[in-house]
Amino acid sequence: MAEDEKISQPGEDAQAPSPKRKAKRGWIIGGVVAAVIVVAGAGFWVWHETPSFCNAICHSPMDSYVDTYYSGDQGMLVTAHAEAGNNCLSCHEPVITEQVGEVMKWTSDDYPMTADGTKLADGADMASEEFCAKSGCHDMDDVVASTWGFEGNGEQFNPHSSHQDLALECGDCHKAHEKSVLMCNQCHKLNMPEGWEAPNAA
Template identity: 35%
Template sequence: MPRILILTTVIVVVLSGLVTGGVYWHEQPGFCTNCHTPMHEYVENYYSGDTTIMITRHAMADTVSLRCLDCHSQKLNEQLTEGAHWLAGNYTFPLKKRELGTRSFCMTAGCHVEEEIIKATTSNHNMSFAFSQHDPRHGKQECYTCHSMHGQSVYSCNQCHHFDLPEGWIAPQPNGVIASIN
């Protein structure tokens, strides 16, 4: 009887360690690259230290470092469907840009506060008036209109205006088409 108790205890401890380790590993940014080759660039950007890329800034946040699953939380059936598409080769590369950065998503409790963003981004831009690109004078835009989490962000104001580009940003083309952002 003691052998069965010891063996059962060892099995329970090993299994709980594997489950705990698996859950922790699943939450790491590099987890998805084990199968999803299109994710390599995104994970490299996460760890790159290039603060002009939004994912890197979120990874290096002063308060809480965000991981992929903090924004890309998916249900098990979605993960299984994507896994099946990958196994079958039924996906495009680069991956379709998700319009995840909506105002309602980015300005949830614990994330961004619109008033603070407007205040932090207001400057004179060598003009006679104060201006914030986040001021809703042209209507409230979705965050993804300008901000790209995994690639270069686009200073959409420059479709009509001629402001200095922030470091690492690109301007839209005159016709408003934004060339290949991820």
């Protein structure tokens, strides 16, 4: 073997990747990463819209609220909303400042609960006519028109057009995550909707 004969080393004859190929590979990797982020973000957003999101981390205090959403209990307003295709965010519209405050309370374990430990003691009293009759929800004229003689009672009875109109809010009778109460039955003995209770029922 001649002294000046070169012995080729492994990979010596291999060509280096062209700059074009490197650039193309970079774009592909970037595109895949971006697609994964978009899909993950979309999946998170869809999950965020479901009741199971609410108690995935915050078991206390949210378990009871999510359980009632799926309970099918006709005495709870949440059931009618669930059957109509509404979810938690249909009523509980997320406000970033409010959500940050909730996270702070949850992480510091600073949220008072009811005596039975199932609900927030300082939960918002949302069910007002102003809230329930907002655009896209209930039309109070339709509600009044459809509830004369409700549940087979006399045609003169309408819980949404009574002598108590100015004294009652929607939430005095309609309860989202507990049994609804027919306040009329403080004085009357009217037929109640399925699952409802009379005031002060034991």
